[in-house]
Amino acid sequence: xxxxxxxxxxxxxxxxxxxxxxxxxxxxxxxxxxxxxxxxxxxxxxxxxxxxxxxxxxxxxxxxxxxxxxxxxxxxxxxxxxxxxxxxxxxxxxxxxxxxxxxxxxxxxxxxxxxxxxxxxxxxxxxxxxxxxxxxxxxxxxxxxxxxxxxxxxxxxxxxxxxxxxxxxxxxxxxxxxxxxxxxxxxxxxxxxxxxxxxxxxxxxxxxxxxxxxxxxxxxxxxxxxxxxxxxxxxxxxxxxxxxxxxxxxxxxxxxxxxxxxxxxxxxxxxxxxxxxxxxxxxxxxxxxxxxxxxxxxxxxxxxxxxxxxxxxxxxxxxxxxxxxxxxxxxxxxxxxxxxxxxxxxxxxxxxxxxxxxxxxxxxxxxxxxxxxxxxxxxxxxxxxxxxxxxxxxxxxxxxxxxxxxxxxxxxxxxxxxxxxxxxxxxxxxxxxxxxxxxxxxxxxxxxxxxxxxxxxxxxxxxxxxxxxxxxxxxxxxxxxxxxxxxxxxxxxxxxxxxxxxxxxxxxxxxxxxxxxxxxxxxxxxxxxx
Amino acid sequence: xxxxxxxxxxxxxxxxxxxxxxxxxxxxxxxxxxxxxxxxxxxxxxxxxxxxxxxxxxxxxxxxxxxxxxxxxxxxxxxxxxxxxxxxxxxxxxxxxxxxxxxxxxxxxxxxxxxxxxxxxxxxxxxxxxxxxxxxxxxxxxxxxxxxxxxxxxxxxxxxxxxxxxxxxxxxxxxxxxxxxxxxxxxxxxxxxxxxxxxxxxxxxxxxxxxxxxxxxxxxxxxxxxxxxxxxxxxxxxxxxxxxxxxxxxxxxxxxxxxxxxx
Numbered sequence: 092x093x094x095x096x097x098x099x100x101x102x103x104x105x106x107x108x109x110x111x112x113x114x115x116x117x118x119x120x121x122x123x124x125x126x127x128x129x130x131x132x133x134x135x136x137x138x139x140x141x142x143x144x145x146x147x148x149x150x151x152x153x154x155x156x157x158x159x160x161x162x163x164x165x166x167x168x169x170x171x172x173x174x175x176x177x178x179x180x181x182x183x184x185x186x187x188x189x190x191x192x193x194x195x196x197x198x199x200x201x202x203x204x205x206x207x208x209x210x211x212x213x214x215x216x217x218x219x220x221x222x223x224x225x226x227x228x229x230x231x232x233x234x235x236x237x238x239x240x241x242x243x244x245x246x247x248x249x250x251x252x253x254x255x256x257x258x259x260x261x262x263x264x265x266x267x268x269x270x271x272x273x274x275x276x277x278x279x280x281x282x283x284x285x286x287x288x289x290x291x292x293x294x295x296x297x298x299x300x301x302x303x304x305x306x307x308x309x310x311x312x313x314x315x316x317x318x319x320x321x322x323x324x325x326x327x328x329x330x331x332x333x334x335x336x337x338x339x340x341x342x343x344x345x346x347x348x349x350x351x352x353x354x355x356x357x358x359x360x361x362x363x364x365x366x367x368x369x370x371x372x373x374x375x376x377x378x379x380x381x382x383x384x385x386x387x388x389x390x391x392x393x394x395x396x397x398x399x400x401x402x403x404x405x406x407x408x409x410x411x412x413x414x415x416x417x418x419x420x421x422x423x424x425x426x427x428x429x430x431x432x433x434x435x436x437x438x439x440x441x442x443x444x445x446x447x448x449x450x451x452x453x454x455x456x457x458x459x460x461x462x463x464x465x466x467x468x469x470x471x472x473x474x475x476x477x478x479x480x481x482x483x484x485x486x487x488x489x490x491x492x493x494x495x496x497x498x499x500x501x502x503x504x505x506x507x508x509x510x511x512x513x514x515x516x517x518x519x520x521x522x523x524x525x526x527x528x529x530x531x532x533x534x535x536x537x538x539x540x541x542x543x544x545x546x547x548x549x550x551x552x553x554x555x556x557x558x559x560x561x562x563x564x565x566x567x568x569x570x571x572x573x574x575x576x577x578x579x580x581x582x583x584x585x586x587x588x589x590x591x592x593x594x595x596x597x598x599x600x601x602x603x604x605x606x607x608x609x610x611x612x613x614x615x616x617x618x619x620x621x
Numbered sequence: 622x623x624x625x626x627x628x629x630x631x632x633x634x635x636x637x638x639x640x641x642x643x644x645x646x647x648x649x650x651x652x653x654x655x656x657x658x659x660x661x662x663x664x665x666x667x668x669x670x671x672x673x674x675x676x677x678x679x680x681x682x683x684x685x686x687x688x689x690x691x692x693x694x695x696x697x698x699x700x701x702x703x704x705x706x707x708x709x710x711x712x713x714x715x716x717x718x719x720x721x722x723x724x725x726x727x728x729x730x731x732x733x734x735x736x737x738x739x740x741x742x743x744x745x746x747x748x749x750x751x752x753x754x755x756x757x758x759x760x761x762x763x764x765x766x767x768x769x770x771x772x773x774x775x776x777x778x779x780x781x782x783x784x785x786x787x788x789x790x791x792x793x794x795x796x797x798x799x800x801x802x803x804x805x806x807x808x809x810x811x812x813x814x815x816x817x818x819x820x821x822x823x824x825x826x827x828x829x830x831x832x833x834x835x836x837x838x839x840x841x842x843x844x845x846x847x848x849x850x851x852x853x854x855x856x857x858x859x860x861x862x863x864x865x866x867x868x869x870x871x872x873x874x875x876x877x878x879x880x881x882x883x884x
Contacts, residue, residue: 196753393788438792473795499797500797529821
């Protein structure tokens with residue numbers, strides 16, 4: 092491949108000798124006594140349980156750990172023999188949240204940003220920008236394309252282009268695909284592969300879905316939480332050898348080892364053996380469960396009607412013509428590509444968004460005297476009837492302590508406090524009762540957010556991407572727990588891309604296609620430009 | 622996310638002018654109008670501003686859609702001035718404590734026109750200026766510190782995101798039983814709680830964005846600019862236009878004898 096400059100990329104070597112890091116305000120070290128050598132051009136997948144310091148190592152290599160006043164560093168960590176802070180531009184870092192990987196509002200400007208900061212002459216910058224956009228497969232967009240109109244996978248590829256334009260010898264990816272749908276995951280993985288083949292740069296990627304990256308890397312390093320008695324590197328070697336040697340250990344640590352589906356509790360109730368795969372309208376399976384909720388010819392949107400001078404303009408629906416039934420003791424799974432309006436539909440069904448058209452009606456067994464439209468229910472009426480678990484657990488935290496968080500619903504309702512102990516026990520949160528919810532790990536936050544919603548004993552549970560970014564252990568616990576709830580008569584509605592997860596729950600699948608979604612962005616852009 | 626500041630589709634002449642030149646012209650007009658409350662200088666400037674609409678790609682309809690709160694505020698300000706200011710001249714309306722005379726009506730009208738004439742240049746500026754280009758001009762031409770300018774620009778992108786997040790947190794909290802019903806005190810507490818949730822998310826997002834920017838080499842003392850901010854002959858005309866409008870407004874008012882210096 093021709094390159095716009097001679098000697099474009101020089102792959103970087105990494106060397107750690109007894110390296111350790113303690114974050115400011117913490118007593119324990121995030122990384123302790125790390126000895127590791129990575130040769131130029133090597134591609135390394137970094138694994139390990141949460142708390143093993145994977146992200147800390149990546150941030151250190153990217154040279155962005157230096158800002159903490161009161162942090163402690165031990166040993167040495169070098170890129171090509173120099174400290175990362177002193178090697179600006181030698182390493183490029185991509186993080187998990189696509190929204191914060193974009194800096195500027197026009198595509199071309201965003202890619203140019205890193206190169207500008209490295210004081211590359213302007214003429215060379217644009218050559219690099221064109222090449223990078225080409226390499227990540229975004230060349231179909233004009234340079235002034237608004238970055239806000241890109242999908243999650245496209246944003247991550249844009250971030251990769253921005254990194255490539257800096258011509259770094261070391262590319263660092265910190266769970267780059269954890270927030271993406273399956274199509275986006277492959278998009279990003281393939282773009283990374285192409286760019287590495289072309290530039291020969293060194294890669295270090297942290298990701299717990301091993302199967303995605305296994306064929307792209309040539310080495311797996313497993314880290315463990317630092318301590319003075321054990322080395323930080325637990326295992327190190329070619330992917331197949333490491334996976335063979337440590338398959339069970341990795342699986343036990345919650346790593347998604349290829350071909351491994353964690354054991355879950357099987358359904359025993361009405362939902363077993365149910366067929367899935369309805370095309371557009373969800374049909375309820377034959378069963379005796381009570382009809383709790385029903386959607387009739389629903390059109391949904393997150394946007395509220397907008398004011399234009401004296402006129403009120405209804406929003407463009409993200410999806411319309413939706414009908415579904417939610418039945419006690421049965422699962423309803425909502426699937427489909429990103430942007431098809433799955434979450435919007437679920438939130439409308441859950442009484443949190445007003446329908447644009449059509450209606451949501453609660454059966455008498457569910458409404459229990461509160462009226463048939465869940466959107467008109469008061470918050471307290473809602474939580475004992477329909478519980479909704481959001482994708483981001485932090486959005487739902489309302490107190491500063493795990494126990495208060497769980498007691499919040501029951502206290503307001505005046506009953507159900509006895510259930511809290513059982514939930515704490517069942518979701519392994521007992522040892523955390525006094526902790527601040529915001530300080531928990533990702534898996535703990537997820538378990539807590541499910542427990543808090545269930546503490547109000549709703550008859551319908553709605554979950555938005557409950558398994559996104561979760562490790563295999565949390566996944567299995569969650570799936571088993573929901574299967575229990577279903578057998579006990581709760582209806583479970585979940586928005587998910589995770590086929591294994593919906594297989595455990597059984598029930599009916601409602602697949603939304605992107606036909607309406609394909610129209611919506613254009614229509615929205617038109618509205619935005621007007 | 623909807624980009625409220627997006628300029629897409631606007632190819633009017635003044636979108637090509639340097640943002641700094643436009644900024645200076647707008648500043649000049651605004652400053653002059655702020656010096657006097659009278660309807661002659663205000664309406665002279667207002668007429669000139671309306672004449673600029675085609676050059677910045679604005680139409681009356683777009684103005685009403687984007688700027689109706691401004692227009693209503695100006696109208697309301699004028700109306701209340703007309704009713705409440707000291708009376709002079711013939712009385713036109715007298716209802717109890719409210720009265721309107723020729724003098725107060727003139728003052729109210731001047732007030733309304735002046736409000737519009739001062740607000741409109743800013744609307745004109747924003748409708749033909751991309752924020753990124755403005756930042757480029759401020760950093761390269763006005764020599765403001767680039768860390769400050771680019772940091773602000775990147776943070777502005779997050780504002781739209783925060784608006785979406787506010788809605789999501791509101792729903793997420795309703796799903797926990799925190800309602801926006803109840804007594805004013807309960808509502809206040811619910812809003813404060815939601816604000817705290819948003820604050821936490823804003824800080825998280827901001828620190829992640831800061832890491833992204835730092836990892837892309839942001840913060841060094843030297844940087845180059847891929848988009849060079851430059852002046853053209855058009856910018857001369859922009860400055861001249863700003864000066865002309867200001868001068869015309871003052872001269873018209875002085876000639877009509879309505880100029881009244883506020884300070």
